[in-house]
Amino acid sequence: GLALAWGLLGGEEDVGRRAPPERSARLVEVVPAVPRSHTVSVTAWGEVLPARRLDLRPRVSGRVMALGDGFEPGTVVSAGTPLLRLDPQDYRLALERARSALTRAKADLALEQGRQAVARREFELLGEDVEDAERGLILRQPQLQTAQAAVTSAEADLSDARLDLERTTIEAPFDALVLARDVSPGTEVSASSTLAELVGVDTWWVELQVPAGALRWIRFPDEGGAGSPVTLSYQGVWPEGTTRAGRVLRLRGDLADQGRLARVLVAVEDPLARGDEAAGRPRLLLGAFMQAEIAGRSLDGAVAMEPQWLHAGDTVWIMNDAGELEIRPVEVAYRDTRRVLVTGGIGRGERIVTSQLSAPVAGMPLRAAPADGGDRASGD
Template sequence: MVLPVAIILGGVAIAALLFSMRPHAEQAEVEEVATPVEVVIAEPRTVPARVEGTGTVVADAQVVITPQVGGRIVEVAPELRPGGIVARGQVLARIDPRDYQLAVTQAESQVAQARLNLALEQQRAEVARREWELVGGGEPADEASLALRGPQLAAAEQALAAAEATLASAKLSLERSVLRAPFDAVVLQEGVDVGQMVGQATQVATLVGTERLRVEVQVPVEELPLLEIPGLGADVGSPARVVQNLAGGGAGPRTVARDGAVVGLGGQIDPATRTATVLVAVEDPLGDGADLPLLPGAFVEVEMSGRPQPGVTVVPDAAVHDGTVVWVVADGDRLVRREVTVGWRQDGQLYLTGGLEAGDRVVTSPLSLPVAGMAVRVIDPETSGPGADGATDRAEARP
């Protein structure tokens, strides 16, 4: 019994001796590797705001042409067809004028007769006045008026006025037998042919004015303060660029572009999208004929230049993560997370209206798993591309 215990105690002693004689490993410090990044320097400045939206081109002036007199159509202008271009005052169609010409001739005859009757009555009144003076007058006023042929003279004057009114009406009806365009327009619809009987209920054509069209642009409500809107604190509206992208891959222009200006704000907000309707006027939408026209019904993209915004910093799209986060290289070359406010986007750049200070070094390189406090090294993109010997610190990027 003593022997096994001794053996066990001896083994423990030997194990303790071996443990005390083990070699001690020295702990090495792990060197932190700085991630190379590219940066841009935040330089806040004042720039005009830019608001983008989409909308539909609608007519600023549209009218349905209907005759004011009836008759048979004897002439139709070649341009009176869908898509035809007509000028202000151009003849669209003519109604047979003969009945109205005869009415004018008859009315002119009646006027001549009424003038003759008035002249005769004036002579009779003059003779009556002289005779009245010879007999001494002195009668009551009403009897004197009768003796001097006052009622007869007034009746002749009224007859002349009625005849002249009849003549003016006849001339107006004759003038209305010619249907003219009230403004420069494009024909949207037409509904008459030569030989057709028309009346006051006949729709001859539908015209859309081409001097100016209007675009109804949908804009988020929160972006309205960025725009100059006449009647809402501005006398002149923000300038706008209206672009229609054309589908298809054939030859010729792929877009139709026109300049415009904001002229007003729609009367209500869309409850589904929470957008407001901004009205943009486009002058001379047909252009000079050298390119395609901008026509009603077109779906367009609109870019509007708004009020100048101070303190705006421009950074590439890639610098902003999750919509509102940028990473800044702080003193000590450590990452710092910043929340920013994005004002608008333009040509691959984001315009930030808050969250950065002048001189901040904003990281533009892709970051796989960025964390606050991570060590980084600012590099010069000109020396970090393929074939370069290595990245060099961009000392000039430090504030």
């Protein structure tokens, strides 16, 4: 009985001294951190707007006699192209009246110059000494000045009449796309009538709405040098991979969406792809809502990661040299929906855990899955 009791006591002592079972290491995927220089790319969306827009109005009134060839909505007209012609008959008559008035004024001036010559000879024969004011009256200076002024006024009236006649032919003031035409032959128009809506075709704008916090990554021309290059795409309309190039023009200076989004204007040259440089590129459409990728400033010494590798409180899971999990806070310099750029808290070559852990605890053992040649934490 004693031997059995002693044996039982000894057995209990052996059990108490037994080492606890080892914790099994979790298999995780890791990528090494590679700090390098990255160009911050800001994604934004915005509407296509005309940089130059005009409601075309006549300088004179009258009836529309004829429309120019191609003066239709959707057509592009060159600067100086005749768009329409008003009835010129009234303005031709006005021009003839102005010419006649100038002829009369010149004749009256000639007659007055003759009268002045006679008055001067008569005054010299008298040889009288008079005041300067009286001398001017005797020599008919006021009458001569009146006649000269009448000639000047008649010449101006003639110039006005010529201009009015020229203005009955209305031309495109610049290379333009006709958005709307509001008149037809027979329409009576005045100086307040809108004939057409034109927009310039040299440059259009895309007004992007950009998070205010992302403005510091965008280069603006007023800072010296060119603005940030922009790549535009029209999802669902243009073929996949088809883009147009633009460049940041300026910051509008006001905010949209209750003060959270800034308005940035992007200039796109030759938006209708009429020139050789844009040959084969798609045309922009006014009012289209486009996606833009703004190539911003460079960020040196940053580790780029996928957003899901960043956890609560801007922390990253690191597998240290002992094969244990570290939950490490990091400094995030930039983030968007596709990547996060980290500039502090991670050293070159440290292993970033990319697998999702259900209950991560600092110090838990890990083992790295064999590398399969996948992406590195570098930023692309």
